[in-house]
Amino acid sequence: MKKWLVLLLLVVGATKVQxxxxxxxxxxxxxxxxxxxxQIDTGYTDLIALKLSQELQFYSKELTFPGYTVANVLQRIEQPDAQSLLSKATLITISAGANDLLQIVQHRPEAGTLTYSQLAADFSLNQVRQKVDVLLQKLKDVAPNAEIYVMGYYFPYSNVHETQxxxxxxxxxxxxxxxxQQAEAHGAYFIAVEQNFNQYLPNYADVHPSMEGYLVMANAxxxxxxxxxxxxxxLPEPNPIGFEQLLQMNESNKDLVEDLRMSPY
Structure with a gap:
């Protein structure tokens, strides 16, 4: 778990910073x-940790995983190892909700088209509303000392036709x-992310940004x-790992590997 779990113990004697x-x-x-x-490499959470390194006692992205929906995050925070981490948290960021919605969108990269069912979209968004409400309420209980920031999403399809x-x-x-709305209702903070993200999406068949895109998110x-x-x-030098290594390091999520094919994020 060495790449997944980072412990920062800093002693700054001259300035007496704890x-x-x-x-x-x-x-x-x-x-x-x-x-x-x-692949998995430096993302916005790592860049936030980098900038806050002098204040950080501990940082772990062990509770993140590709393909997570809001329901998956809810399930994950119920596990004992997650509760132990969250009980000590003073800062939490959340990226959840896009997979709930975008898994119903059919993206044809070569054709530059997007299609979806409005009925399915309405249902998915209502589910996000309900589940994020539950998630933020539970985090108040399991992470009582944490400031919570909910991250917004950019438009991830860089090559689709304007009409699409x-x-x-x-x-x-x-x-x-x-x-x-849910963040503000629960006393959390919402972070809007720049919507014109095309320059940070080098692979038109994939929704994930370059490291420079993650820098934009971290700075937001x-x-x-x-x-x-x-x-x-x-920015650090690229040092990616594959999904095989990720799964070896994160036993809790092996049953999600099939779902990754259906989840944009």
């Missing part, structure tokens, strides 16, 4: 740091509205959290 933040992200492949080429974008973009706007959080941003020069 590292106190415990950062535990939750959620889907964006929280996990999936690349546009189905409108309907799906409207559903994503509704998803972001739901996430913001940091702008609200501290006002202190990262710049491109601070």
């Amino acid at each position: 590292a106190q933040e415990v950062y535990i992200p939750l959620g889907d492949s964006l929280a996990a740091g999936q690349t546009p080429y189905r 974008k409108v309907g799906t973009a409207q559903q994503l706007d509704l998803l972001n509205d739901i996430l913001q 959080f940091l702008a609200q959290y501290s006002g202190k941003l990262l710049n491109k020069a601070m």
Whole structure:
């Protein structure tokens, strides 16, 4: 679990700074740091941890995994190892909800088309509303000392025709509205992510951003959290791992491997 679990114990004698933040992200492949080429590398959560390193006592993205829906996050936080981590958390970010919606969208990259059922979209969005409500309420109980930030989503289809974008973009706007409403209702914070994300989506057949895209996401959080941003020069060198390694390191999610084929994030 060495790449998945990072422990930062910092002793700064001269300035007498005591590292106190415990950062535990939750959620889907964006929280996990999936690349546009189905590997895992530095994502926005890692970049947030990098920027906060002097304040961090502990950081783990063990509770993130590609393919997670809101229901999967709810199931994960009920497990004893998750409850132990969350009980110590002072900072939580959540990326969840896109898989609930976008798994009903049929994306044909070569044709540049998107199709979906409005009835299925309405049902999925209502499920997100209900489950995010439950998730945020449960986090109040299991992570009573944590500030919680709910991340929004960008439009992830870089090559679709303009006429094809409108309907799906409207559903994503509704998803972001739901996430913001639920966050604010529970005293959490919502982080809007830049919607014009095409320049950060190098693989038109995949919805995941480049590391520069994850930098944009991290800075959207940091702008609200501290006002202190990262710049491109601070990005680490790529060091991706494959899904086989990920599954070996994360026993809790082996039963999700088949679902990954159906989940954009």
